[in-house]
Amino acid sequence: MRNTVKIIIFVIFFFVISVFYISLNRETNYNTSSLINKEVPQFKIAYFDKNGSFTKQDLINNNYTLINFWASWCGPCRVEHPVLMKLSAENNLDILGVNFKDKKELARKFLKDLGNPYNFLLKDFEGKQSVIFGIYGIPESIIINNENTIIKKFVGPLSIDDYKEIKEIIK
Amino acid sequence: MKLKIFLVFFMFYTQSLFGIEKIIDPNTIHKNLRCLVCQGQSISDSNSDFAQTIKLVVKDLINEGKTEDEIYSFMSDKYGEWIVFKPQLNAQNSLLWILPYIALIFGGFFIFTLVKKRQ
Amino acid sequence: MLSNLGNSILFISVLVSISIIYLSNKNLKTSNNLIIKNIYQLSLIQSTLIIFCFFTLIAAFIVSDFSLVTVYQNSHSMKPVFYKIAGTWGNHEGSLLLWVIILTIFSFLFLIYNKDHPKKFRLITLIIQNILILGFLFFILFNSNPFSSLSPIPSEGLGLNPILQDPALAIHPPLLYIGFVGSSIYFSAAIASLIVNYSEKSFSFSIKNWVLISWCFQTLGILVGSVWAYYELGWGGFWFWDPVENASLLPWFAMTALLHSIIVFEKRNLFYFWVIILCLITFILSVTGTFLVRSGILNSVHTFASDPTRGVYILLFLSLMIFSSIYLLFKKYKKENYSLNQNSKETFILINNWFMMFYLITVLLGTIYPIFTDALTDNKISVGPPFYNAIIFPIVVIFLIFMAVGPRVKWIKNRFEDIKVYSFILAGSIILNVLILVFIKSYSILSNFIIISALFLIISSLKDGVSALQKNRFDLARIISHASFGFLVLFIGLNHIFSIEKDYNIKVGETKNFENYSIKLEKLDLKDFPNYKAVIGTLEINNNFSNEKNILKPEIRIYDNPKTLTYEASIKTNLLKDYYLTMSNIDRSDYYNIKFQKKPLMIWIWISVVMIVTGGFLRLFKNAKYS
Structure with a gap:
C-alpha cells in the first residue's frame, strides 16, 4: 500500500515537472487556428463601391481565394501591399479585400496611391464581419481552397516567404 | 397565527428569490470573454479595436435572441477556447471541473475515518 | 564601478554561505551543546552584506548608472527619485536580491531567537536555509545578475513601465516577499525537524511565530496588491483570478491551514506530519508561484519580461526541493495514533484545513490546467473568474458556518449545549438578509446563502466576543480575525450584488442618463x-x-x-x-x-482585510509577551 502511494506520488511529480519543462519552450503567443480545415462560414459583406453584397455562394468554386482584411490607417498593411500586388498577378487566385473600420475617401486614396490588387473589394466599416472569420487584428489574410475549405491563416503582414508559400499552395 | 405569519413570510421570500428576471447582461458576457490582443484583460476592461468589435457583435447576437452559452460557443468556434474565461465542460476539461470536488469528498472522508476510529 | 562592487559582494556572500554550512556541519559533531560564536557572526555578516549589496543597486538606480543592464532596462534619468528607488525591486533581477535579503535576515533571526531548541535542529535548519540562499545566489550570479554591465554605456535608459510608477510599488513587493519568502524558514525548520527527529510539541514554538509573521505580511501584501490593481488597472475590480494573483494566494491558503493546525500540534501534540507537510508545501508553492510568474509560461496582466532559461533554473531548483521533501517524508513517516472526538476543537481545525486544501487545489488546478491542455493537446484554454466563482463560492457558505461554530468548541470533547443559541443567530441572519433583499434589491439564491452565512459568522463571533468579555477569558485576536473574515465576505457579497456598471461612448458636451443618474x-x-x-x-x-x-x-x-x-x-x-x-x-x-x-x-472590503491582519498581529504580540 505504502509503496503504491510512493510510486503514484513520484509519477505525478515527474509528470508535472516534465509538462512544465515542455511548456517553457513553447510559443506563448496565441494564434487562432480553430477555423483552419473547416468550411468557410456563411457570410454576407457589402461591396465597397456598389450596391449589394458578396456572399459565400459568390466564391468561385474552382479557384483559390485569399480574403485580406486591411485598412488605410494600418501601417503594416502598407508593408504587405506589394506582396498583394504580386499575388494579384496569379491567375488561379482571387483576392477578396475587406476594408476594415475605415473611411471611404482614405481607403480610395490608399488604393490609388499603391495600386488595387483586389478582384473584389468589400467594406466592413463596423468591423463586425471580421469576427465571422476569427480576425483579431489587421492585417490578417485567409486562404480558401477550391472546395471552400479554409487552409491557412496569415496573422500580420504577408511577407515574401508567405508569398512563396501561397504560390506553393495554389499551384 | 404563528404558522400563518411564517407562511406569508416564506412565500414572500421565495417569490422574491425566484422572481428575478432572466435578462442577458452584455457586461457579464464581456467580462467572460478574453481580449485576445491585450495582456490578460477581458473584453469589458479593454477598449482596443478588437474589444469594440466584439462588443458590437455580442450586442447583435443578443438581439438575435441567442443565449449566453450560445454566444460563448459562437466565440470559441471563431477564436478557439482561449477566448472564453469559463472553460467548457467537455472531456478535455473534465478533470478541471471534477478534481476539486473529488478532493473535497476525499478530504471529508478522511476526516470522517479519523474521527470514527475512536468510537 | 558599481558593477564590480556588486559582483564582489555577491561573490563574498557565496563564500560566507559556504563557510556557514561548513562550520555548522563541523559544529554538529562536537558534543558541546552550544553553537559557536563564529556562526552567529557569519550569519550577521551575511545579511549585512546582502543588504549592502542591495543598497549598491539602489545607488546605481539613483545615479542612473546605465552601465548596468538592469538599470538601463528599467530606469530613466528623468524619472522621479522615488521611482528610481522603488524601481530597484520593480524588476526581475532587483527583486531577486530582495528575496535573498529576506532569506538571510530570517536565517539570522531564527538562529538568535530559538536558543532553547536542540542544537542539532538549529544547525541543520541553518544549513538548509543556507543551501536555499546559495541556490538563489547562484541564480543571481549566473542567470539574473543585476550587476551585469553593458558596453558601450547607453546615454539614456529605457524607463520603467508607467503602470509600475505608483507609490504602491514601494510597499507591495516587500510585503509580499516577507510573506512568501519568509515561509522559507519554516520549510528549512521542517526539513531539519524531519532529519533530526525533532517531533516534540516544542518544535511548534520554534516556528509558530514565523508562520504568523509570514501570514500577516502575505495577507497585507495581497491586500495592497489588490488595492493597487483596483485603482490602477482600470477595470474596477479588485480580484481577477489572474495567474499572478493566484500565485500569491496559493501559499496563503497553505499558511492559513498551517496557522490553525499548528495550534493543535502545540496543544495536543497531534498532526505532526501534517504540520510538516504544510510547512513544506507553503514554501514549495511560493517557489512554484515564482516559477509560473517569472518564466513567462502563463499569460497574465502582470508582465515580467520573461526568459525560458530563468524558468529552467527555477524549475530545477523547485524539483530538487520537492523531490527531497517527498523523499524525506517517506523515509521518516511514522503512523500516528489519533484519538479525535467528532465534537472537539481538533476536529474543527481539521475541517478548516480540509476547506483550505480544497481552495488550494481548486486555485492550483485552475492556474496550471491551461499549461497542461496546451502542452498535451495543443489546445489553449482560459480558466477565469467564472470557473473559480462557480466552484469556490458555494463551498464558502458551508465553510463560514463551520468557522462560526468551530472556535467555541472545546478541546478533546465538547458537549453541545448551544444549538438553541445558534438557531437564534441563524434566524437573525436570515431576517437581516431578507431585510436587505426586500428594501434594496433582490439577488440570486447563492448570494442569499452567502450573505446569510457571513452574517451568521459575524454575529456568532461578536457574541463570542461579548461572552468572553464577561468571563474575562478573551481571545481577542481570533475573534477579530474571524469576525472580520465574515465582514469581508459580507461586503464582497454586497458589493457584488449592488454594484452598477455602465459603459458609454460619449463626446464633449454630451449627457447620458441611466437609472437615476x-x-x-x-x-x-x-x-x-x-x-x-x-x-x-x-x-x-x-x-x-x-x-x-x-x-x-x-x-x-x-x-x-x-x-x-x-x-x-x-x-x-x-x-x-x-x-x-x-x-x-x-x-x-x-x-x-x-x-x-x-x-x-x-x-469596507479593505478595512475588513486590515482587521483580519490586525488579529494576526495581536496574536503575535501576545505570543511574544508570554514567551
Whole structure:
C-alpha cells in the first residue's frame, strides 16, 4: 500500500515537472487556428463601391481565394501591399479585400496611391464581419481552397516567404 | 397565527428569490470573454479595436435572441477556447471541473475515518 | 564601478554561505551543546552584506548608472527619485536580491531567537536555509545578475513601465516577499525537524511565530496588491483570478491551514506530519508561484519580461526541493495514533484545513490546467473568474458556518449545549438578509446563502466576543480575525450584488442618463507633467434622486519613456460607496469611451482585510509577551 502511494506520488511529480519543462519552450503567443480545415462560414459583406453584397455562394468554386482584411490607417498593411500586388498577378487566385473600420475617401486614396490588387473589394466599416472569420487584428489574410475549405491563416503582414508559400499552395 | 405569519413570510421570500428576471447582461458576457490582443484583460476592461468589435457583435447576437452559452460557443468556434474565461465542460476539461470536488469528498472522508476510529 | 562592487559582494556572500554550512556541519559533531560564536557572526555578516549589496543597486538606480543592464532596462534619468528607488525591486533581477535579503535576515533571526531548541535542529535548519540562499545566489550570479554591465554605456535608459510608477510599488513587493519568502524558514525548520527527529510539541514554538509573521505580511501584501490593481488597472475590480494573483494566494491558503493546525500540534501534540507537510508545501508553492510568474509560461496582466532559461533554473531548483521533501517524508513517516472526538476543537481545525486544501487545489488546478491542455493537446484554454466563482463560492457558505461554530468548541470533547443559541443567530441572519433583499434589491439564491452565512459568522463571533468579555477569558485576536473574515465576505457579497456598471461612448458636451443618474462629459484638458502628458476629462455625475453632484476627472496619460498610454481611473470614495470612472480614447474618432461604476462599501472590503491582519498581529504580540 505504502509503496503504491510512493510510486503514484513520484509519477505525478515527474509528470508535472516534465509538462512544465515542455511548456517553457513553447510559443506563448496565441494564434487562432480553430477555423483552419473547416468550411468557410456563411457570410454576407457589402461591396465597397456598389450596391449589394458578396456572399459565400459568390466564391468561385474552382479557384483559390485569399480574403485580406486591411485598412488605410494600418501601417503594416502598407508593408504587405506589394506582396498583394504580386499575388494579384496569379491567375488561379482571387483576392477578396475587406476594408476594415475605415473611411471611404482614405481607403480610395490608399488604393490609388499603391495600386488595387483586389478582384473584389468589400467594406466592413463596423468591423463586425471580421469576427465571422476569427480576425483579431489587421492585417490578417485567409486562404480558401477550391472546395471552400479554409487552409491557412496569415496573422500580420504577408511577407515574401508567405508569398512563396501561397504560390506553393495554389499551384 | 404563528404558522400563518411564517407562511406569508416564506412565500414572500421565495417569490422574491425566484422572481428575478432572466435578462442577458452584455457586461457579464464581456467580462467572460478574453481580449485576445491585450495582456490578460477581458473584453469589458479593454477598449482596443478588437474589444469594440466584439462588443458590437455580442450586442447583435443578443438581439438575435441567442443565449449566453450560445454566444460563448459562437466565440470559441471563431477564436478557439482561449477566448472564453469559463472553460467548457467537455472531456478535455473534465478533470478541471471534477478534481476539486473529488478532493473535497476525499478530504471529508478522511476526516470522517479519523474521527470514527475512536468510537 | 558599481558593477564590480556588486559582483564582489555577491561573490563574498557565496563564500560566507559556504563557510556557514561548513562550520555548522563541523559544529554538529562536537558534543558541546552550544553553537559557536563564529556562526552567529557569519550569519550577521551575511545579511549585512546582502543588504549592502542591495543598497549598491539602489545607488546605481539613483545615479542612473546605465552601465548596468538592469538599470538601463528599467530606469530613466528623468524619472522621479522615488521611482528610481522603488524601481530597484520593480524588476526581475532587483527583486531577486530582495528575496535573498529576506532569506538571510530570517536565517539570522531564527538562529538568535530559538536558543532553547536542540542544537542539532538549529544547525541543520541553518544549513538548509543556507543551501536555499546559495541556490538563489547562484541564480543571481549566473542567470539574473543585476550587476551585469553593458558596453558601450547607453546615454539614456529605457524607463520603467508607467503602470509600475505608483507609490504602491514601494510597499507591495516587500510585503509580499516577507510573506512568501519568509515561509522559507519554516520549510528549512521542517526539513531539519524531519532529519533530526525533532517531533516534540516544542518544535511548534520554534516556528509558530514565523508562520504568523509570514501570514500577516502575505495577507497585507495581497491586500495592497489588490488595492493597487483596483485603482490602477482600470477595470474596477479588485480580484481577477489572474495567474499572478493566484500565485500569491496559493501559499496563503497553505499558511492559513498551517496557522490553525499548528495550534493543535502545540496543544495536543497531534498532526505532526501534517504540520510538516504544510510547512513544506507553503514554501514549495511560493517557489512554484515564482516559477509560473517569472518564466513567462502563463499569460497574465502582470508582465515580467520573461526568459525560458530563468524558468529552467527555477524549475530545477523547485524539483530538487520537492523531490527531497517527498523523499524525506517517506523515509521518516511514522503512523500516528489519533484519538479525535467528532465534537472537539481538533476536529474543527481539521475541517478548516480540509476547506483550505480544497481552495488550494481548486486555485492550483485552475492556474496550471491551461499549461497542461496546451502542452498535451495543443489546445489553449482560459480558466477565469467564472470557473473559480462557480466552484469556490458555494463551498464558502458551508465553510463560514463551520468557522462560526468551530472556535467555541472545546478541546478533546465538547458537549453541545448551544444549538438553541445558534438557531437564534441563524434566524437573525436570515431576517437581516431578507431585510436587505426586500428594501434594496433582490439577488440570486447563492448570494442569499452567502450573505446569510457571513452574517451568521459575524454575529456568532461578536457574541463570542461579548461572552468572553464577561468571563474575562478573551481571545481577542481570533475573534477579530474571524469576525472580520465574515465582514469581508459580507461586503464582497454586497458589493457584488449592488454594484452598477455602465459603459458609454460619449463626446464633449454630451449627457447620458441611466437609472437615476446622469453623466456629462463637460470638457477635456491637455496638461503637461514632468514625465508624461495627460488628457484630463471633467465629468459631472448627478444623482437625480438625492441631487448629489460629483465631479470626476479621469485621465489618459501619455508617457514618453517608455512610450505608453495609461488610463487613470478617477475614484470618489466615501463610507457607503465608491464612484469609479475610467475614460479611454477610441481610435480614429472623437468619441471617448467612459466606464462608470458604482461600487458600494468598497472601503469596507479593505478595512475588513486590515482587521483580519490586525488579529494576526495581536496574536503575535501576545505570543511574544508570554514567551
